Amino acid sequence: MRQYCGLTSFLCLCAALTVVCLGVVVYAADRHGLQEQLLHGREVFEQNCIMCHGVDAKGTGQLAAALPVRPADLTNCKLTDEDPVLVGQGIIRHGGPYTGRSSGMPAFGTVLSNSDIVDVARYVRSLCADPEWVSRELDFPHPLITSKAFPEQHMTVGGGFGRNGTNVNEYFGLLEYRVNGLTNIGIKSRVLSINPNIGTAESGLGDSVLSVNRVVAFSPLYRALASVGLDLALPTGNDRRGLGDGSVVFEPSLRAGVDWKRVVVQAAGALVLPAQTSNINSEATFNVAIGRYFFLDPRLQITPMIELNTTTSLSEPSYGETKSAILPLIRVKWLRWALGVGVQAPITDARDFEVRPLFDLIYDY
Numbered sequence: 410m411r412q413y414c415g416l417t418s419f420l421c422l423c424a425a426l427t428v429v430c431l432g433v434v435v436y437a438a439d440r441h442g443l444q445e446q447l448l449h450g451r452e453v454f455e456q457n458c459i460m461c462h463g464v465d466a467k468g469t470g471q472l473a474a475a476l477p478v479r480p481a482d483l484t485n486c487k488l489t490d491e492d493p494v495l496v497g498q499g500i501i502r503h504g505g506p507y508t509g510r511s512s513g514m515p516a517f518g519t520v521l522s523n524s525d526i527v528d529v530a531r532y533v534r535s536l537c538a539d540p541e542w543v544s545r546e547l548d549f550p551h552p553l554i555t556s557k558a559f560p561e562q563h564m565t566v567g568g569g570f571g572r573n574g575t576n577v578n579e580y581f582g583l584l585e586y587r588v589n590g591l592t593n594i595g596i597k598s599r600v601l602s603i604n605p606n607i608g609t610a611e612s613g614l615g616d617s618v619l620s621v622n623r624v625v626a627f628s629p630l631y632r633a634l635a636s637v638g639l640d641l642a643l644p645t646g647n648d649r650r651g652l653g654d655g656s657v658v659f660e661p662s663l664r665a666g667v668d669w670k671r672v673v674v675q676a677a678g679a680l681v682l683p684a685q686t687s688n689i690n691s692e693a694t695f696n697v698a699i700g701r702y703f704f705l706d707p708r709l710q711i712t713p714m715i716e717l718n719t720t721t722s723l724s725e726p727s728y729g730e731t732k733s734a735i736l737p738l739i740r741v742k743w744l745r746w747a748l749g750v751g752v753q754a755p756i757t758d759a760r761d762f763e764v765r766p767l768f769d770l771i772y773d774y
């Protein structure tokens with residue numbers, strides 16, 4: 410019976426993920442309003458910005474040479490897409506110092522109307538000519554466990570503190586690099602510290618993970634995206650001391666996210682397939698996070714979220730057994746820094762821990 414329930418709930422969760430993915434695909438575009446906004450934005454740009462940024466927007470205007478800092482090349486996707494659109498508007502409204510940049514970029518808050526600023530910021534965004542550049546607007550608030558579909562470029566440190574008979578504390582460092590508009594790669598290493606109530610304590614390097622993630626569908630207009638990923642876990646942790654799984658593990662995944670009126674749903678399903686199955690089980694994992702974000706200032710984003718984390722065994726004798734946990738968390742983001750703090754608690758009988766406080770600190774470089 411328990412096997413049956415585990416498998417059913419896993420299939421339901423997969424169905425939910427499929428619905429999110431299909432939603433991404435079937436959305437049809439209405440670009441009319443956007444076109445008008447861009448035309449007006451272009452006019453504003455030609456009247457106010459080209460003396461520094463240049464007609465080609467590459468930073469080649471007449472005044473450029475006289476400025477202490479070279480005006481940004483606004484056709485560079487990586488540069489103009491660095492900040493969320495609201496922050497881009499803030500730079501135009503309040504000038505470069507708004508995000509710690511040079512005051513060579515003047516403030517237009519008193520010169521331009523609000524709609525001028527909104528439209529010119531849109532126009533600047535549209536100068537990124539790479540049609541395969543997944544926009545920062547789809548970089549939704551980061552959950553603690555659910556993998557994101559967005560191709561991030563982050564440095565992250567974090568940890569989890571499992572409380573039960575074994576008391577496993579895990580710390581990790583993760584470096585991700587955005588290779589192009591659609592793809593990012595990552596490397597993660599872990600340090601474990603195991604402090605059982607009975608038995609000897611162990612600590613040291615855990616297993617490491619190499620990863621690649623590629624967006625397969627995205628719509629900035631409807632604020633949705635989906636990606637496929639592959640993680641490769643390497644047995645760098647000593648399995649006899651309980652610090653690793655002792656096997657190479659392949660982890661193909663499917664991820665998706667959608668933002669509907671500032672309510673963000675992100676989901677990731679993965680298969681965990683060890684090359685040698687003697688030590689560890691094959692598993693299917695499904696994680697979903699739902700949250701609502703708020704801005705106290707365009708630079709400060711606060712997102713309460715809740716995650717559901719499930720792991721279903723695909724190996725005998727526990728085939729079909731599902732471990733589920735809920736994870737309420739809060740994510741606070743200031744410009745390029747983001748801190749997440751949450752507490753994971755099991756909701757099924759089968760469990761690895763009683764409660765597990767988790768945190769991470771992300772820097773977007």
Ligand code: HEC
Nearest residue numbers: 457458461478479480481488489505510511513514515529
């Ligand atoms: C007096 C010259 C000048 C004018 C006029 C000017 N800019 Fe700038 N702008 C700069 C400089 C210099 C920078 C680079 C600041 C830095 O990197 O510290 C910059 C940076 C920017 C950035 C930040 C790009 C990034 O790095 O993400 C945006 C966006 C921008 N300008 C938009 C505009 C828009 C839109 C207008 C017209 C409404 C405009 N600028 C007018 C000089 C100017």
